[in-house]
Amino acid sequence: MGSGTDTGAYAYEQKVAVEAAEEAGALLSARFAKAHTVGSKGDGGDVVTDLDLAAEEVILARLRTHFPHERIVSEEAGLLEADGSRTWLVDPLDGSNNVAIGLTAYAVGIALCVDGSPVVGVVHEPVTGRTWRAALGQGAWCGTTRLGGPRAQLPRCGPVLAWTQGHSVSRSDVRAQALRGALELHSRRVLQLWAPLLGWTMLASGTIDGYLGYRAEAVDFPGGALLATEAGVEFRSLSGGPFRVGFDGPDSGRSFVAARGEALAHLVDLASAATGGTPAAE
Template sequence: MTPYAPELRFARAFAAEAVAVVRRIRADGFDVATKADHTLVTTADHEVNRQFIEQVVARFPGDGVLGEEASRLTGGPRTWVIDPIDGTQQFVLGIPVFMVSVALVVDGRPVIGVAANPSTGETYWAEAGAGAYLDGARLRVSRRDGTTVPVIVSGGGAQPVSPNGLDADALLRVHTAPAVSSTAQRYPWPTVFSGCKVAEGSWDADLFGHTTAHDVAAVCVLVREAGGTVTDRSGADQRYDRPVDGCILSNGLVHEHLVRHWRPARACPAPPGRDGVSGG
């Protein structure tokens, strides 16, 4: 048995339950509100987040929970991280790329990651040291390095600028050879969906330009266990139980190029308090 086998079983079982909840709420109708940061939140986001906290408290009472909509932080070494729906805007619009995302972070490092797509029924999962899988099939990152054909890079942040500056909120086709120009088009790809595409080898990298750990904790494990590389904006390791300094997820072959050319990291806000319950 692998070190975190019980936790992986729990995370996969919860993801399956969450998929059923999201499908039911979408079929029955849901409320939509706008949060202070101008992002959307729905009945489904709140319900999945609430059920996850309840189940973690019942199964792993000493563990904390860091969620997008609500948290229960304990100050201990183990923190579950949940994004109840990554891609709420896509959920509202019916674009089938929104995902339920769950991770277990131990001493700041993600060791379990599960991401499930309610629209397709696909479930990705990974455990540190045990590989990454899509519905039982082993995942491997791509081997494209951008020297002869452009690599596919998603994301980049919320402030679109020059595609060659690697900071467009878009799907980029990037050449690592400096003589070849890059192109970009805007697509509605949420971070978890994009990270899964990197892990399965369909895309080559994802650039995450924000500070929210719940967006990247699960796919961090998936990409690493599929043979890829994950760092902050500057190419360094970081914790995923507190705000992050962006995130670069790649096949490893293009990672240094992306670190070198992406816009310098912005200052990361101070970590939140380590106890109590907070809304997200």
């Protein structure tokens, strides 16, 4: 894996997660051109491909081999129940809608949560072969490079931001419309990637300035958010209050602003104004 997180707490768990993500990524890359849709989820048009299922099988096999008595929540398989406080979160193909139309913007995500909070986060991008990883209190890394997160200063031409929303958010959701509209008006660019984990790698690497999420998905959010947190990113609720990163609870508890310094204040102001500035709006 390189330096930084090869030893210390959760080193073994991180090693297994990296190996599983990279094995699944190799499968996705090899079969990308022949991917086909096998189903859909929700009413918003989100799809499931044969590659989702194949990559998931690879990852679950590794996790069950190394951690046979631990709970797993996977994007397609759902909850694989077990006792204890540890839960693995698996997104075998983040960006299924992109893959279905031949767009090479996708990733593999694996996270470990203890008592609902992330302690390991791994994101692998098959297209470039890069893997980002973080363990609680040990920084965020890509290869041997420790990630420093985004700059604290607000760019004069406006920030570049990423946006994510959960599958259950409808096109007619007025709060989502207000948030996206405010971002478009007051930012240089807003990335809507259909692959939220890629946004987290960019934020942790400092190539974008902030991230705003509305009712984010439980499976891919915690691992990506840990990468950002370990790179120095701060989180707030849409009204500017404290925010806890986790996967449990309703999706209304996963609406957030993530940035640092002036950019964080700028995003909180935009989000608060767009949602009326009240916790109920979150």
